Amino acid sequence: MDGSHAAATMFDTSAVRFCLDEDQIARIVIDQTATVLWRSRAAAALLSGPSPLVDRGGKIGGVDRRTHHFLMERMAEALSGQEVCQFIESDDGDRRFLLRMRAVQDGDQLALVIVLKDFDAPAHLPRLGALFGLSIMEARILAEIIAGHSADRIAEIKGVSVLTVRTHIKHIHGKMGVRSKEEILATVIKIFA
Numbered sequence: 001m002d003g004s005h006a007a008a009t010m011f012d013t014s015a016v017r018f019c020l021d022e023d024q025i026a027r028i029v030i031d032q033t034a035t036v037l038w039r040s041r042a043a044a045a046l047l048s049g050p051s052p053l054v055d056r057g058g059k060i061g062g063v064d065r066r067t068h069h070f071l072m073e074r075m076a077e078a079l080s081g082q083e084v085c086q087f088i089e090s091d092d093g094d095r096r097f098l099l100r101m102r103a104v105q106d107g108d109q110l111a112l113v114i115v116l117k118d119f120d121a122p123a124h125l126p127r128l129g130a131l132f133g134l135s136i137m138e139a140r141i142l143a144e145i146i147a148g149h150s151a152d153r154i155a156e157i158k159g160v161s162v163l164t165v166r167t168h169i170k171h172i173h174g175k176m177g178v179r180s181k182e183e184i185l186a187t188v189i190k191i192f193a
Contacts, residue, residue, distance in 0.1 A: 027040045074099065141154055144157060
């Protein structure tokens with residue numbers, strides 16, 4: 001089933017055709033019961049690794065009860081017409097993934113397209129820094145802000161004063177055109193979703 005074209009003949013949606021060319025992106029197409037209709041090779045690798053989602057006999061589920069409940073809630077939102085874009089953590093809480101989900105319809109058939117990105121992959125830090133013109137330290141502090149750390153905790157982690165961290169945060173806000181941690185997270189989600 002990994003990256004095969006068999007699902008495309010069973011369920012012919014534009015989402016499936018779009019996915020067939022993108023084996024580097026973890027995309028999964030499921031029906032309303034969470035049955036896998038198609039998945040990219042990257043998704044197959046992610047589902048068998050550190051992902052918060054798993055393939056249980058051809059159905060997508062969460063690695064634990066909390067994550068499974070979170071997934072089912074997001075599926076209901078997507079099926080109601082909302083586009084879902086949220087962070088979800090791995091079962092050990094060590095890594096975060098960006099989960100994007102939307103419903104697609106082909107005639108009377110409805111499916112969900114899930115895109116799962118390993119947000120804590122090291123490639124994101126340089127991209128964010130380059131995109132906003134951040135210094136290396138600002139990019140590192142931005143990563144800590146995204147991880148949910150306070151200015152005090154960041155100062156402790158980086159071995160600098162809280163005043164230095166707050167100065168860097170002020171510069172980050174100016175370069176990103178935001179005013180708060182919430183706006184930083186909203187901007188980052190828009191970029192990587």
